[in-house]
Amino acid sequence: MATGRTHRPATRSRGIPEATVARLPLYLRALTALSERSVPTVSSEELAAAAGVNSAKLRKDFSYLGSYGTRGVGYDVEYLVYQISRELGLTQDWPVVIVGIGNLGAALANYGGFASRGFRVAALIDADPAMAGKPVAGIAVQHTDELEHIIEDNGVSIGVIATPAGAAQQVCERLVAAGVTSILNFAPTVLSVPDGVDVRKVDLSIELQILAFHEQRKAGEETGHESAAPAPVADAGAVEAGRKGPDGDVPAVMPA
Numbered sequence: 001m002a003t004g005r006t007h008r009p010a011t012r013s014r015g016i017p018e019a020t021v022a023r024l025p026l027y028l029r030a031l032t033a034l035s036e037r038s039v040p041t042v043s044s045e046e047l048a049a050a051a052g053v054n055s056a057k058l059r060k061d062f063s064y065l066g067s068y069g070t071r072g073v074g075y076d077v078e079y080l081v082y083q084i085s086r087e088l089g090l091t092q093d094w095p096v097v098i099v100g101i102g103n104l105g106a107a108l109a110n111y112g113g114f115a116s117r118g119f120r121v122a123a124l125i126d127a128d129p130a131m132a133g134k135p136v137a138g139i140a141v142q143h144t145d146e147l148e149h150i151i152e153d154n155g156v157s158i159g160v161i162a163t164p165a166g167a168a169q170q171v172c173e174r175l176v177a178a179g180v181t182s183i184l185n186f187a188p189t190v191l192s193v194p195d196g197v198d199v200r201k202v203d204l205s206i207e208l209q210i211l212a213f214h215e216q217r218k219a220g221e222e223t224g225h226e227s228a229a230p231a232p233v234a235d236a237g238a239v240e241a242g243r244k245g246p247d248g249d250v251p252a253v254m255p256a
Helices: 018-036 044-051 055-064 077-087 103-109 144-154 165-178 204-227 236-242
Strands: 094-099 119-126 139-143 158-161 182-185 198-201
Touching: 018 044, 018 055, 018 077, 044 055, 094 103, 094 144, 094 165, 103 119, 119 144, 139 144, 144 165, 158 165, 165 182
Parallel strands: 094 119, 094 158, 119 139, 158 182, 182 198
Antiparallel strands: none
16 A cells, blocks of 8 residues: 555645535545445435535535536445545555644544544654653654654654644644644644645634634524514503693694
C-alpha cells in the first residue's frame, strides 16, 4: 500500500471546489452505512437526505467526480464508496502524528475512526519528559526532541496539534520544517503557515458559542412572541369616560 508521502489527492488538479471536498466525507459516511446494510443502489434524494444536503447540490458535487448515476436506478453504492475514497486519498496509508498527549490528545489517540479511514497513528509526541515511554492506545509516547526524526522515519505528511495554545505555533513550525504539509489544529489559536501547507481548525468552544448564540436568539424570539400578544380590549364605557375633559367631551381630533 502506498504511503502518504508518495502522492496527494487529485482534487485540486481536477478543479473540485473546496465546498464540494468538504461534503465528500459526509457522502462517504452515509454510503458506508448503506454498504454495511448491503444496500446495492441509492437515489440522489435518499443519499442527500442521509448526508444532510439537498439532492441538486449532491448531483452537482458528484458531477465533479464524473459520476452521474443511472436514471431510474440511482447510484451504485459500492462504486461510489470506492470513487469518493479514492478522491479523498483514503485508498492509501496516511501516517499521522499527534503532538500534545493531554486529555484531548489521548482521546484522539484512542479514536477508532482514524484507522477505518486509512489514517494510521504513527507516533504520539509530548513535551513532558514524564510522559515519555508511557503507553497510550498501545503506542509509547515519545518526547518532542525526537519530532523531526519521527516525521522523517515514518514519512509523515499529516500532523495533529493538541497542545495548549501557547505551544501550538512553535510545534506547527517544527512540523512544517520537518516536512509536514497538512495540519489538524485542536489548539485554541490561529496558526501561521507558509504557502503549500493546509490547516484545518477544530475549536469546540467556538462551536459551543455559536450554539449559545442560536439558543439566545430562539429565547428572544419566544419572548417577542409573548410580548406581541394583543392588548385586552378596554370597556367602551371606560373609554368614553376617559374622553371627558374639564370643559366637557374631548373631540377625537383637536382643532388646529
